[in-house]
Amino acid sequence: MILLEDVVKTYSSGSPALSGISLNIDAGEFVFIVGDSGSGKSTLIKLLLRELKPTSGRIIVNNTDVTKLRHSRIPKYRRNIGCVFQDFRLLKDRNVYENVAFAQRVISVPGREIKRNVPQVLSTVGLAEKYSSKPKELSGGEQQRVAVARAIINKPPILLADEPTGNLDPKNSWEIMKLLEKINRRGTTVLVVTHNREIVNAMQKRVITMKKGVILADEERGEYIDED
Amino acid sequence: MRISTLGFTLKQGIKSIFRNKIFSLATIATIGSCIFLFGLFYAVMVNFQNIVHQVESGVAVTVFFEPDLPDERIVQIGQEIGQRAEVSKVVYVSAEEAWNEFKDDYLGEYADTFGDDNPLADSANYEIYLNDVAMQEDLVEYLMTVDGISEIHKSANVANTLATANSLVSYVSLAIIFILFAVSIFLISNTVAIGISVRREEIGIMKLIGASDFVVRAPFMLEGMILGLVGAAIPLIVIYFIYNKAIGYVMQEFAVLNSILAFLPVEQIFYTLVPIALILGVGIGFLGSGLTVRRHLRV
Ligand SMILES: Nc1ncnc2c1ncn2[C@@H]1O[C@H](COP(=O)(O)OP(=O)(O)OP(=O)(O)O)[C@@H](O)[C@H]1O
Numbered sequence A: 001m002i003l004l005e006d007v008v009k010t011y012s013s014g015s016p017a018l019s020g021i022s023l024n025i026d027a028g029e030f031v032f033i034v035g036d037s038g039s040g041k042s043t044l045i046k047l048l049l050r051e052l053k054p055t056s057g058r059i060i061v062n063n064t065d066v067t068k069l070r071h072s073r074i075p076k077y078r079r080n081i082g083c084v085f086q087d088f089r090l091l092k093d094r095n096v097y098e099n100v101a102f103a104q105r106v107i108s109v110p111g112r113e114i115k116r117n118v119p120q121v122l123s124t125v126g127l128a129e130k131y132s133s134k135p136k137e138l139s140g141g142e143q144q145r146v147a148v149a150r151a152i153i154n155k156p157p158i159l160l161a162d163e164p165t166g167n168l169d170p171k172n173s174w175e176i177m178k179l180l181e182k183i184n185r186r187g188t189t190v191l192v193v194t195h196n197r198e199i200v201n202a203m204q205k206r207v208i209t210m211k212k213g214v215i216l217a218d219e220e221r222g223e224y225i226d227e228d
Numbered sequence B: 001m002r003i004s005t006l007g008f009t010l011k012q013g014i015k016s017i018f019r020n021k022i023f024s025l026a027t028i029a030t031i032g033s034c035i036f037l038f039g040l041f042y043a044v045m046v047n048f049q050n051i052v053h054q055v056e057s058g059v060a061v062t063v064f065f066e067p068d069l070p071d072e073r074i075v076q077i078g079q080e081i082g083q084r085a086e087v088s089k090v091v092y093v094s095a096e097e098a099w100n101e102f103k104d105d106y107l108g109e110y111a112d113t114f115g116d117d118n119p120l121a122d123s124a125n126y127e128i129y130l131n132d133v134a135m136q137e138d139l140v141e142y143l144m145t146v147d148g149i150s151e152i153h154k155s156a157n158v159a160n161t162l163a164t165a166n167s168l169v170s171y172v173s174l175a176i177i178f179i180l181f182a183v184s185i186f187l188i189s190n191t192v193a194i195g196i197s198v199r200r201e202e203i204g205i206m207k208l209i210g211a212s213d214f215v216v217r218a219p220f221m222l223e224g225m226i227l228g229l230v231g232a233a234i235p236l237i238v239i240y241f242i243y244n245k246a247i248g249y250v251m252q253e254f255a256v257l258n259s260i261l262a263f264l265p266v267e268q269i270f271y272t273l274v275p276i277a278l279i280l281g282v283g284i285g286f287l288g289s290g291l292t293v294r295r296h297l298r299v
């Protein structure tokens, strides 16, 4: 599903953020990506989203060679990938329903289908009752669940989450992780970047540990490796 | 594109207009003044041209004949003049006709005092009408070389003066309008740029979700075009109402000129002005927002 071959990414300034990453993630896997601050995790996510182009190497996602992707094909490509971030990135002037529906509106899903899909996905994330609330009326955990709903409503085969629990308390963090696991069980390939040691160790998933732009460890049922 | 997408895009565009009201208003005001001036110039010019045309189609040159010139020669002269390219029409006016016309125009009821004498016995003439007043001088030069012609009367140079003034007015107004259009485009692109910066986050989300460039850009293009459309519609309405008032005023104040001031009805002017102004307005909006969108929304 996701294949990286010797991927290097150097920002215009300074030393490479990724210096030769190779990895393979199969369809349906649940993978944690952990590592120190600045080790290149977010850079990896951005490369997968084709927000950035690698300096060298090859990235293949869902049979698409991302490195050779034509500019005009990027939007279609991105519809394969749902994404969730630490800061939720909700539209503050719109309610929960509209935030989730937004993801379908911008890719021209017919209104009838949107009306059917949004309540469905809201009940998947456990927010069926809150459809008319504005983001500021929700807790952090609830806001992140709205973001997850928005990320999965178009049924992408891949879900990327960059520190989805970074702004949440332990209880809400657990709820979000359980939600991601539930989505994974339905067949979606899930990649989660996180600093949450407790959850990583408890969930017994594949763990890829990065350090200074390289992969330090990649283990099934891995543990959160602490260098310090 | 689906109807629902179109509706969504339209809603986004209109929302953006209301979200930065002040800039939108300023933009509409500028485009409005621009189109207003344009409409004014246009109305004046079209009327001006109409008047020039009327004057042009009046008699340009009158030629009188030497006394006792044989009729055959007069006919021959008429044919020679009629063959020239700049001449549209040659009309023979006999002495009696000339006298009758003069009586009607200037003497009215006192005409009878002359009895049956025709004081204008030698006043048979050709009235020569031109295709283009600018050619008047050429014709006169030619006429001076023709045998049998005793006198050549040029009509006053009104037409020529008008034609010169006409082109001068056109150039000046074109320059002003051009500057105003440039300002309008600049303002629209600024307004749209603000709309884009306010919605940076939203645009980022749209792109990550996989919205096509078209869907990302269309609301902003639409915003510019709506501003242009409204900016064009308002001055058109204003012009419509003041046009008749202005004509009424001019007609009253300058009653002496009524014979040459042949104003066109507002409907006739609007028949062309409305489409031109609307296309200009929307075009300005399209250009202004297009420039900004290209610069700021590189995906
Ligand atoms: N836009 C950028 N321009 C230049 N350098 C950058 C840019 N973004 C990231 N970097 C650098 O690349 C390296 C990797 O950054 P990255 O954001 O991928 O780290 P990370 O693993 O996500 O860290 P964190 O856990 O703090 O989020 C860092 O040294 C960072 O300074």
Ligand SMILES: [Mg+2]
Residues within 6 Å of the ligand: A041, A042, A043, A162
């Ligand atoms: Mg990061």
